[in-house]
């Protein structure tokens with residue numbers, strides 16, 4: 235893959251890719267689309283419309299291209315990989331080795347470390363979009379998408395040129411036979427419900443998706459709410475930058491070392507799962523973790539009864555892959571606020587928080603590491619394939635990628651970037667088969683249908 239920049243932020247894209255045809259009702263023409271009567275310009279897209287230019291959308295578009303199918307990728311942000319570029323902290327590294335995070339047809343460039351940094355991963359995704367000449371329409375927030383059974387096409391309405399509130403936007407409607415949803419499992423921050431008084435809090439309250447680096451918290455007393463990978467890593471970053479971090483741990487959790495005897499814990503698990511049942515792999519991981527990390531319960535982090543891979547497989551909850559926070563918890567540099575009952579924080583006070591056990595403490599900042607949620611229910615007018623409750627496909631992996639009427643989901647497997655690649659290959663294969671059939675000459679199609687040869 236060439237190492238080029240060019241699909242990053244602030245860089246212009248072809249806003250009218252060649253695959254766009256004006257007006258679903260026919261016509262043809264060059265620059266502007268037809269008005270559909272509701273004030274929106276209308277474009278017919280011969281190939282699939284892909285919503286989201288993160289790893290899942292880019293991988294799907296690249297796999298489609300490799301199968302000869304053009305697609306149009308829409309993203310609300312002004313660049314590809316916006317989640318990684320804008321909604322992660324500076325010192326983030328992938329926590330799985332790079333071989334498990336590569337997208338189809340593109341190894342990381344030589345010299346990439348085993349655990350690429352955020353900037354390396356963003357550059358990789360920029361290069362990926364460029365190498366596969368992916369047709370992008372950026373700054374295009376999908377406001378709604380619905381299947382029009384009368385014509386057998388998806389109508390995708392997009393606000394362009396809008397701020398976050400959608401003000402000043404122009405609406406455009408894309409009409410396509412196929413819709414690929416690739417807006418991610420982590421599209422929106424999840425804030426805890428039922429915590430009162432945030433408006434009156436005089437300190438800084440933010441979600442980990444806005445956290446950039448610890449040095450602005452130097453010398454400050456910071457509460458991190460939540461102890462998944464984000465909570466652990468942000469607490470560690472705060473500590474490394476001279477802040478005093480406390481972490482709310484409301485439930486039991488599995489912490490595993492990122493590596494065991496120089497082998498990634500994830501890689502070891504994948505290998506062992508080929509030969510052993512998941513319960514045995516979990517037992518082995520827990521035995522080795524105990525040797526390496528000690529008894530985490532002693533440090534206030536008791537483990538659930540069910541093993542880490544079984545929990546990942548049944549609920550999608552990722553175990554913490556420790557990159558150093560546990561040592562800081564052991565030696566007291568990160569203080570735990572262990573609270574078993576939900577919600578752990580009762581309310582904000584003027585200068586801090588009151589916990590559900592009644593004790594109050596002052597904090598200069600409160601960082602919510604409470605996870606993310608899908609935003610699909612806010613724009614997709616469909617409730618059969620995607621759940622309107624959590625915005626995820628109702629069927630779990632490996633059946634989560636294909637719905638009805640040309641609807642697909644890329645990147646909703648709860649299996650990270652490996653799941654993304656799995657989906658991209660399958661979706662592209664499925665659409666390519668339909669594409670080939672649709673574009674085959676009438677004679678060829680007739681012969682195929684008869685099952686005969688020419």
Ligand SMILES: Cc1cc2nc3c(=O)[nH]c(=O)nc-3n(C[C@H](O)[C@H](O)[C@H](O)COP(=O)(O)OP(=O)(O)OC[C@H]3O[C@@H](n4cnc5c(N)ncnc54)[C@H](O)[C@@H]3O)c2cc1C
Pocket residue numbers: 285286287288289290291308309310311314315316317318322326327328329330334335374375376377416417418419420421609613644645646649650651652654
């Ligand atoms: C901090 C963090 C670290 C992670 N590290 C790893 C790791 O090391 N290994 C691993 O395998 N997995 C990891 N994951 C999990 C997952 O693989 C990544 O989140 C990955 O980015 C998912 O890719 P995606 O394309 O599905 O979603 P995203 O990267 O979130 O991309 C979705 C895109 O859709 C766009 N979008 C959303 N709504 C709309 C809309 N209405 N209209 C238009 N565009 C829209 C967004 O702007 C975004 O660009 C991590 C997740 C997080 C949060």
Ligand SMILES: NC(=O)C1=CN([C@@H]2O[C@H](COP(=O)(O)OP(=O)(O)OC[C@H]3O[C@@H](n4cnc5c(N)ncnc54)[C@H](OP(=O)(O)O)[C@@H]3O)[C@@H](O)[C@H]2O)C=CC1
Pocket residue numbers: 326327328329330420426427442459460461462463464465467482483484485551552576577578579603604605606
């Ligand atoms: N280096 C890397 O590659 C990183 C990867 N990631 C990945 O990003 C994804 C998201 O991770 P993350 O942001 O940590 O989100 P998670 O959903 O994994 O974790 C959220 C945490 O917040 C807790 N929580 C939720 N609500 C409350 C509440 N009201 N009070 C107290 N605690 C609460 C949860 O507790 P409970 O378990 O009880 O629900 C859980 O500990 C994961 O896939 C993760 O692996 C994240 C960071 C770094």
Ligand SMILES: O=C(O)C(=O)Cc1c[nH]c2ccccc12
Pocket residue numbers: 330500546552553555648649650651
């Ligand atoms: O980062 C994530 O959340 C992932 O989904 C990657 C991942 C998939 N399966 C796992 C098992 C253990 C740790 C991380 C993962």
